[in-house]
Amino acid sequence: MYNYRNSEQLLERALKTIPLGSQTFSKSKTQYPHGVSPYFIQKGKGSRVWDVDGNEYVDYINSLAAITLGHQDPDVDSAVKAQIEEDVLFSLPHPIEMQVAEKLVELVPCAEKVRFGKNGSDATAGAIRLARAFTKRDHVAVCGYHGWQDWYIGSTSRNLGIPEAVQDLTHKFIFNNIESLEHVFANHPKKIAAVILEPMNIEEPHPGFLEAVKELAHHHGALLIFDETITGFRYSTGGAQQLFNVTPDLATFGKGLANGYPLSVLVGSSEVMSLMEEVFFSFTFGGETVSLAAALATLNKLQREPVIDTLQNQGTKIIQALSNIIKDECASDFLHVSGHPSWSFFSMADCQGISHWNLKTLFLQEMFARGILTLGTHNMSYSHCDEDVNLLIKAYEEVIPLIVNAVRQGRVDNLLRCAPIEPLFKVR
Numbered sequence: 001m002y003n004y005r006n007s008e009q010l011l012e013r014a015l016k017t018i019p020l021g022s023q024t025f026s027k028s029k030t031q032y033p034h035g036v037s038p039y040f041i042q043k044g045k046g047s048r049v050w051d052v053d054g055n056e057y058v059d060y061i062n063s064l065a066a067i068t069l070g071h072q073d074p075d076v077d078s079a080v081k082a083q084i085e086e087d088v089l090f091s092l093p094h095p096i097e098m099q100v101a102e103k104l105v106e107l108v109p110c111a112e113k114v115r116f117g118k119n120g121s122d123a124t125a126g127a128i129r130l131a132r133a134f135t136k137r138d139h140v141a142v143c144g145y146h147g148w149q150d151w152y153i154g155s156t157s158r159n160l161g162i163p164e165a166v167q168d169l170t171h172k173f174i175f176n177n178i179e180s181l182e183h184v185f186a187n188h189p190k191k192i193a194a195v196i197l198e199p200m201n202i203e204e205p206h207p208g209f210l211e212a213v214k215e216l217a218h219h220h221g222a223l224l225i226f227d228e229t230i231t232g233f234r235y236s237t238g239g240a241q242q243l244f245n246v247t248p249d250l251a252t253f254g255k256g257l258a259n260g261y262p263l264s265v266l267v268g269s270s271e272v273m274s275l276m277e278e279v280f281f282s283f284t285f286g287g288e289t290v291s292l293a294a295a296l297a298t299l300n301k302l303q304r305e306p307v308i309d310t311l312q313n314q315g316t317k318i319i320q321a322l323s324n325i326i327k328d329e330c331a332s333d334f335l336h337v338s339g340h341p342s343w344s345f346f347s348m349a350d351c352q353g354i355s356h357w358n359l360k361t362l363f364l365q366e367m368f369a370r371g372i373l374t375l376g377t378h379n380m381s382y383s384h385c386d387e388d389v390n391l392l393i394k395a396y397e398e399v400i401p402l403i404v405n406a407v408r409q410g411r412v413d414n415l416l417r418c419a420p421i422e423p424l425f426k427v428r
Contacts, residue, residue, distance in 0.1 A: 001369055002038075002053070002055045002368065002369055002371075003053055003055075004035070004036070004037060004038055004039070004051075004053055004055075005053060006040075006051075006052040006053045007037070007038045007039040007040050007051055007052055007053055008034070008035075008039065010039065010040050010052060011029060011039040011040070021039065024064070025425065026064055026375075027064070030421070030422070030424055031375060031421070031424065032364065032421075033361045033364055033365060033416075033418040033419065033420065033421050034418055034419065035417060035418035035419075036364070036365040036368060036369070036417055036418045037364065037365075037368055037418075038051035038052075038053070038055060038057075038368065038373075039051075040052045042054075044059065044071030044072065045070075045071050045072050046070045046071055046072070046383040047059060047070055047071075047381060047383040047384050047385065047388045048071070049071065049373060055371070056371060057368075057371050057372060057373035058371060058372055058373065058384075058388045058391055058392060059071070059373045059381075060372065060373060060374045060377065060378050060379060060380075060392065061373055061374060061375055061377070061379055062379040062380075062381050063260055064255070064379070065230045065234070065255050065256065065343060065377075065379040066254075066255040066256060066259075066260050067256070067259060067260050067379075067381050068233060068234060068255075068256035068259055068298070068307065068311070068381055068382060069259045069298060069301060069307065069381060069382045069383065070259075070381045070382055070383025070384075071260070071383070073259055073297075073298075073301075073382075073383075075297050075300075075301050076258075076259045076261075076294050076297045076298055076301075078297070079293045079294060079296065079297035080261070080290055080293055080294050080297075082293070083096070083289050083290050083292075083293035084290060086289070087289070088288060088289055088290050089284075089285065089287075089288050089289065090287075090289070093287050094287060094289045094292075096289050096292045096293060096296065097116070097287050097292060099292075099296055100114075100116075100292050100295050100296050100299070101113075101114035103296060103299050103300075104253075104265060104267055104299070105267075107237050107238050107299065107302075107303075108232075108238050108239060108241070108242070108251065108253075108267055109238055109239075109241050109242055109247045110226075110241060110247045110248050110249065110250070110251050110267060110268055110269065111251070111267035111268070112267075112268065112269050112270040112273065113267070113268065113269075113270055113273035113274065113276070114265055114266070114267050114273075115265070115266045115267075115273070115276055115281055115286075116263060116264070116265055116266075116283075116286045116287065116292070117254075117263075117264040117265070117266065117281075117283060117286065118262045118263065118264060118283065118285060118286075118288075118291075119147070119254065119262070119264055120146075120147055120227075120229035120252060120253075120254035120255065120264050121146075121147030121148050121149050121264075122264050122283070123229070123252035123253065123254060123264040123265060123266045124146045124147045124149070124152065124196065124225075124227055124229070124252050125147065125149040125151060125152075126252075126266045126279075126281045127194070127196065127225050127250045127251075127252050127266050127268075128140055128151050128152075128193070128194060128196065128225075129279055129281065130250065130266070130268075130272065130273070130275060130276060130279050130281070131193045131194035131222075131223045131225065131249075131250065131272075132193045132194070133275055133278070133279045134193075134223065134272050134275055135193040135194070135221060135222060135223065137190070137191055137192060137193035137221075137222070138169050138191065138193060139169050139170070139171065139188050139191040139192045139193060140169060140170050140171070140192065140193055140194050140195075140196060141171050141172075141173050141181060141184045141185075141192055141194070141195045141196070141222075142155060142170055142171070142172055142173070142196050142197070143172065143173050143174065143175050143181075143195075143196075143197035143198070144175070144196075144197050144198035144201060144227060144427075145198070145201075145227075145427035146196060146227050147229075150162050150163075150166045151166065151169070151170060152170060154166050154167035154170060155167060155170040155171070155172055156425070156427075157425060157426075158425050171184045171187075171188065171192075173195075175197070175201075175203055175205075175209075176203060176205060176206045176209050178209060178212045178213065178216065181195065181213060181216055182216065185216065185220045185222075189220075190220070190221065192217075192220060192221075192222045193222060193223065194217075194222055194223045194224070194225050194250075195213060195216075195217040195222055195223070195224055195225065196225040196226075196227055197213065197225075197226065197227065198226075198227050198228075198229075198230070198231065199226050199228065199231060199239075199240035199241060199244060199246070200231060200235070200240055200244075200339075200340060201230070201231075201339070201343075202338050202339050202345050202347075203338060203339075204340070205244060210244055210246040211246055214246055214248070223248075223249040223250060223272065224248040224249050224250075225248055225249065225250045225251065225252070226239070226240065226241055226248040226250075226251040226252075227251075227252050228240055228241065228251050228252060228253050229252055229253060229254040229255050229264070230255050230256075230343060231340075231343070232251075232253035232254075232255070232256065232257065233253070233256045233257060233298070233299070233302060234256055234308075234311060234340070234342040234343055234380075235308075235340055235342060235343075236308055237299075237302050237303060237308060239251065239253065248268075249268055249269055249272055250266065250267070250268035250269075250272060250273075251266075251267050251268065252264065252265070252266050252267075253265045253267070256298070257295050257298065257299075258291050258292075258294040258295040258298055259294055259297075259298045260294075261290065261291040261294035261295070262288075262291050263291040263292065263294070263295050266281075305382075307382045308342075310382050310384075311341065311342035311380040311381070311382065312341045312342060313341075314341075314380055314384050314386075314389050315340070315341030315342050315343075315344055315378060315380045316341045317389050317393075318341075318344065318378050318389060318392060318393065319337055319339075319341055319344050319378075321393045321396065322337045322346060322393075322396055323337050325396055325397060325400050326400065329400055329401055329404045330404075331400065331403075331404045331407075333349075333351065334348060334349045334350070334351035334356075334359075334407070335347075335348055335349075335400065335403075335404075336348075336349070339377075339378075341380070342379075342380045343377065343378070343379055343380070344377065344378045345376060345377050345378075346363075346374075346376045346377070346378070347376060348360055348363065348376075348403075351407050352407055352408075352410070354407055354410075354412050355420070357420050357421055357422065357423055358412050358413065358416070358420045359403060359407070359412060360376065360421065361416060361418065361419075361420040361421050362402075362403055362406065362412055362415055362416055363376070363399060363403060364421075365416065365417060365418065366395075366398075366399040366402060366403075367395055367399060370391075370394075370395040370398065370399070371391065371395075372391065372392055372395045374392075378392075402415070
């Protein structure tokens, strides 16, 4: 059984100066049951990370899917070290800005011009501002998670501090339900500037769905934006738009773009992106060279080596094994696996009067104790080897029967060594 004493002491210290003890909601104490969880990681290498108590884990969170190659990838590290020799930030652009832009235009179907940000939220907010300027409209249709900025987060339960006037401009529709999008357009005729969605997350798009979204958006004079913050450089080298053969007007990327270095990007057609000369989207650190060097090394490696195939193959092994375990345990009434092999989801539903939050708490407790760092997703990296996959499957072979038996016998709470986690902000 792992000991988390140092993690818990650091959390107590951090809470004195940092709200929730973390800069990122999804890395905070809200996600990890106290007493059975690590709270601070000290180092990472390849597929493994070590917490501040020295516990080792196979990492299936991978910095919220920002790591696609692995921690301390040697090619990325080498490029970063070389760039540092020239320095990090300058008073004029560095040539690497155009080199990365040219590489993105080469790889991404919709990319003709490029602007950089730091977080995915920068890119999606820039895309919405650009779409509003291009269409001269204010309203937006959304599906999925698109960051912390007012225009989007105001449509969620985390809308504290967002003016109602801003909230009223964003309208949700349902993935794989084209009628729900038609309803948005019908309720706001000639007012929708853009339709923005993750082209896939938990659920695969039904045949023709993405094509129908594009056709409907253009029919009503709106732009189509794909938020590929996670799907980009995971599903294929050109993103989900390449995989599903649907080209949007604009697309946003982040996360795996630079294998953990802070960089995001907004790309799109020249016709729309040219308006960026008038729309204000400008950052002191937009041309920061170290992250751009990391991005160029990452993208080159994606082209040079079987990164995407490896994510697909290793992730498929996990989905197949997990599906078989759930089937063997006759637990498909409350346990599910879904998503793309490079980014798949193990999810739990309420069952026999037991909250899925209690089930998830037990799941995390047992997976952490077996050296698996997970929140229920399998965010694959190129560094996940067969041994790592086998360790995960072995953990599932032990933990899923434990959970199922606890549910059938009404003993879930008896097995918890901590308080259940509270209902959390749901992003998908």
